[in-house]
Amino acid sequence: MAGYLKTSKDEIGLSPQELIFRGKRKIDEVLLRSIEFNESSVEENLIESAKNLPESSSNNAVTWINVDGLHDLQLIKDIGDTLDLDRLLLADVLETNARPKIHEYEKWIFLSLKMVQYNEENEHFSVENLSIMFNHNVLISFQEKKGDVFEPVRERIRNHKRTLRDSKTDYLAFALLDTVIDHYLYVLSLFGEKIESFEDVILDKPDKNVIEQINLFKKELNYIRKGIKPAREMALALSKIESDFIHKKNDVHFKELVSNMNQASDTLDSYRELLSDQLNIYHMIISSKLNDIMKFLTIFSVIFIPLTFIAGIYGTNFEFLPELQIKYGYFIMLGVMAVITILMLFYFKRKKWL
Missing domain, CATH: 3.30.460.20 (CorA soluble domain-like)
Structure with missing residues (x-):
């Protein structure tokens, strides 16, 4: 040209x-x-x-x-x-x-x-x-x-x-x-x-x-x-x-x-x-794709915040920590985490964030 x-x-x-x-x-x-x-x-x-x-x-x-x-x-x-x-x-x-x-x-x-x-x-x-x-x-x-x-x-x-x-x-x-x-x-x-x-x-x-x-x-x-x-x-x-x-x-x-x-x-x-x-x-289109990625990362982070909180408490190194002697305490903790995750996903779905 x-x-x-x-x-x-x-x-x-x-x-x-x-x-x-x-x-x-x-x-x-x-x-x-x-x-x-x-x-x-x-x-x-x-x-x-x-x-x-x-x-x-x-x-x-x-x-x-x-x-x-x-x-x-x-x-x-x-x-x-x-x-x-x-x-x-x-x-x-x-x-x-x-x-x-x-x-x-x-x-x-x-x-x-x-x-x-x-x-x-x-x-x-x-x-x-x-x-x-x-x-x-x-x-x-x-x-x-x-x-x-x-x-x-x-x-x-x-x-x-x-x-x-x-x-x-x-x-x-x-x-x-x-x-x-x-x-x-x-x-x-x-x-x-x-x-x-x-x-x-x-x-x-x-x-x-x-x-x-x-x-x-x-x-x-x-x-x-x-x-x-x-x-x-x-x-x-x-x-x-x-x-x-x-x-x-x-x-x-x-x-x-x-x-x-x-x-x-x-x-x-x-x-x-x-x-x-x-x-x-x-x-x-690029902005929409970026928003979808950011939404996924945000939801992923929000789900793991309470789980990290629970794991953080039970991961502390104190000798006298309540419920450490419970036989099935570990499985109870995992169950609580799973329930929290399911409830949060259900809430996000209901709000049409997913």
């Missing part, structure tokens, strides 16, 4: 336009891909150099440029020079630890958020930063590594899905964001299944491993929360923004993003509360 905010002392006081990659290298080589489409055609290309990037679309087409990998600063600079991107915009792209946000530039709308993916092989999730910028005809997405998160969107384009093929970059941006949010809900549902099934483990076998597992769940959910909560604010701001790059007919789709983000946020809060409840249940 990635850590929380990390920064270096050397970065203090640097210009906001300084291009510094703040993150981990997650791919060997940067991969540039483009897909250009309109109502009648689709063309996909692997781009070898930033100089070959299409600066604008022809034939009223939409161009989607995807960049996998952010560690090559020179390539990022070349992309900025070719597409005439603002230095502040590029600096935001390279800040992988940044909080999800949205900003409207003169020629672009820029937004960033965290993208969550689940690996079914090792049953772990990964988080990476996603940056998207778009204008009328060009959309650029920056990912930290290559993945198939957006492959369903590409398939919709290839399969001539009318809504996507007939629309501009604003609807494409919606489709990408909707895919990211769907992954939020998917990962949270997987967490939910684990958390809900873990309650049976707490009831059947409440040991120290329970605390470790609950703390692990809380740590993972808290990290996801760090990305989801600000993304909710970003989606809300996007639904309210007034820009020439966003058509009015697509307002309903961006409002749908807000609704889905609210659902993800509410689901996250519900699972965090459920973990807190499970932790309370664990402490109650």
Whole structure:
């Protein structure tokens, strides 16, 4: 799992336009891909150099440029020079630890958020930063590594899905964001299944491993929360923004993003509360077991107090002690002890202390 905010002392006081990659290298080589489409055609290309990037679309087409990998600063600079991107915009792209946000530039709308993916092989999730910028005809997405998160969107384009093929970059941006949010809900549902099934483990076998597992769940959910909560604010701001790059007919789709983000946020809060409840249940079970042990030890001690008293008296070393000469005195003493024990157990049972 990635850590929380990390920064270096050397970065203090640097210009906001300084291009510094703040993150981990997650791919060997940067991969540039483009897909250009309109109502009648689709063309996909692997781009070898930033100089070959299409600066604008022809034939009223939409161009989607995807960049996998952010560690090559020179390539990022070349992309900025070719597409005439603002230095502040590029600096935001390279800040992988940044909080999800949205900003409207003169020629672009820029937004960033965290993208969550689940690996079914090792049953772990990964988080990476996603940056998207778009204008009328060009959309650029920056990912930290290559993945198939957006492959369903590409398939919709290839399969001539009318809504996507007939629309501009604003609807494409919606489709990408909707895919990211769907992954939020998917990962949270997987967490939910684990958390809900873990309650049976707490009831059947409440040991120290329970605390470790609950703390692990809380740590993972808290990290996801760090990305989801600000993304909710970003989606809300996007639904309210007034820009020439966003058509009015697509307002309903961006409002749908807000609704889905609210659902993800509410689901996250519900699972965090459920973990807190499970932790309370664990402490109650442990406390109840401890009370049972203490009750048993207390009753055991109370029973032996009078017996010890009787044995103490008859164990004293006085020469003239009454009843020492009785032939069956020892057996009488044992009988008295047995009667006292039975009477005390009967009394405890009647009081429902046993």
